[in-house]
Amino acid sequence: MAAGYAELLRTRHAARLLVGTLLGRLPNAVAPIAIVLFTRAEGGSYSLAGALAAVYGVANAVGQPLLGRAVDLFGQPRVQLPAAVVSALGMVWLAAAGTGSAVAAYGSVAVAGLFTPPLEGGLRALWPGVLGGRQERVHAAYAMDAVAQEVMFTVGPLLVTVCVALWSPAVALLVLNGVGVLGALSVVVSEPSRTWRSEPREAHWLGALRSRGLLALLGAFFFVGAALGSITVAGVAYADDHGDQAVYGWLMAALGLGALVGGVFYGARQWAGAPEARLRRIVALLAVCYLPLMLVPGPVAMAALAALAGVFLAPALACAFIVVDRHAPAGTVTEAFSWxxxxxxxxxxxxxxxxxxxxxxxxxxxxFGVASVAGAAALLVLSATRRVLATAGGGHPVAGPPDGASGAVAQAASGAPPAV
Incomplete structure (x- = not known):
């Protein structure tokens, strides 16, 4: 599979877009960790740290689909770069103001989260055009994308830890967000980003959310996100219990490394059958692997359990990207991925x-028990909605990968005229 990824990356623009997107998303990927460490360094409680990270996450959640819809309507450069700059300024505000003023602290993380550019959805919208609309290559790119994310989630916590050790949590916020702006700039000045346009879309106030299959998937990944969010805070508590803040960085890195390994193995073969059923099995394994974290053994064993907890994350994401593509209504691909x-x-x-x-x-x-409950809830949602996920938004059966394409892949394959 490494050879397959190398072939994809040799495609013109592919490596630049992938690396630029990963760098551009780095501030968002490590924001919960950086915010928690910054708040604790400022003397704030775990509850305040969790609340600030939660506000950032909620603001990010509000901004992503709105900015994603704006990208579908106006193109990537007009939206992505200005959003990246404003988001970075929000973190500069946090670093300068500290947590002494609740209004300033909550306001700064809200701005940073709300204006986080939808680079993740934007990249997946670009893959079909960059890869010539070949569905098997696009699906391979989704798997590569998930693996690359885990590299970022492995390296990101270590970068935060290094910045904190060398300087301070405030400097970590500034450095990582500066890198993020440069990454976004690299993407939006590229030819694929400048020339990309969404396919024509049906006017509908719900946009991508009119797809029932997409709604089912989103419900499940709400709980997958809840599991990972809880691990972020529980990991800090574990490090405090053992009197070494560096343990936290290693735990988060182990989680990302496990996902990286799982993603590589997942991408090493072609999978038969509908991705919706495969996703359900992967999420079941993901939920089971969260349970041992509640044992909270010593740091070495805990790092091993964190790696195990991450093994099925990248496969779940890669499979989810395909499901999103199959259920996204025409002209809503960036918005659907942003949702x-x-x-x-x-x-x-x-x-x-x-x-x-x-x-x-x-x-x-x-x-850590919060993660176990959330993982079980994600599996329950997928099990309860299996019939919905087996049909398209209009109630028709979803075409399998060999028979037809939908969403972004269909757009590239059909040569649909651009719409603004």
């Missing part, structure tokens, strides 16, 4: 908000 980011982000925000009080009331193990 996935939104529901994931809202879930993560709720997870961080719940884990703080859970740790303070019941201890670190109870904080």
């Amino acid at each position: 996935l980011v939104t529901f994931f982000g809202v879930g993560a925000a709720i997870g961080t908000g719940l884990a703080g009080p859970a740790v303070e009331l019941g201890g670190t193990a109870v904080g």
Whole structure:
């Protein structure tokens, strides 16, 4: 599969778009960790840290679909770069004002979250055009995208830890957001981003949300996000229990490394059958792997359990990208992917908000227990909506990968005229 990924990256613009998007998304990927560490360094409580991370996540969730719809309507450069700059300024505001003023702290993270550019959905909208509309290559790119994300989620916490160790949490906020602006700039000045236009869309106030299959998927990934959000806070509590804040960075890196390994193995083969059924099985395994975290053993064993908890995350994301593409109504591809980011982000925000009080009331193990409950809830949603996921938004059966394309892939394959 490494050879397959190398072939994809040799395609013109592919490597630049992938790397630029990952760098542009770095501030968003590490924001919960950076906010929690910054708040604790300022003397704030776990509850305040969780609340600030939750506000960031909720604001991000509100902004992603709105900005995604704006990208579908006006193109990527007009939206992505200005949003990245404003989001970075929000984090500069937080670093300068600190947490002494609740209004300033909550306002700064709200601005940073609300204006986070929808680079993730934007990249997936670009893949069909960059890869010539070949569905198997686009699906391989989705898997590569998920694996690359886990590299970012592995390296990101370590970068935060290094910045904090060398300087301070405030400097970490500034450095990472500066990198994010440069990444967004690299993407929007590229030819595919400048020339991309969404296919014509049916006027409908619900936009992508008129697809029942998409709604079912979003409900499940709300709970997957809640699981990861709770681990973010519970991990800090675990590090405090062991008297070494560096343990937190290693736990988060292990979680990302496990997902990286899982994503590589997932992408190493062609999968038969409908991705909706495959996603249900992957999420079941993901939920089971969250349970051992409640054992809270020593740091080495805990890092191993964190890696195990991450193994099925990248496969779940890669499979979810395909499901989104199959269920997104025409002309809403960026918005549909942005809704996935939104529901994931809202879930993560709720997870961080719940884990703080859970740790303070019941201890670190109870904080990790939030992840176990959320994983089970995600599986329950997918099981309860399996019939909905088996049909398209209009009630028709979803075409399988060999027989037809939908969403972004259909747009590239059909040569549909651009619409603004």
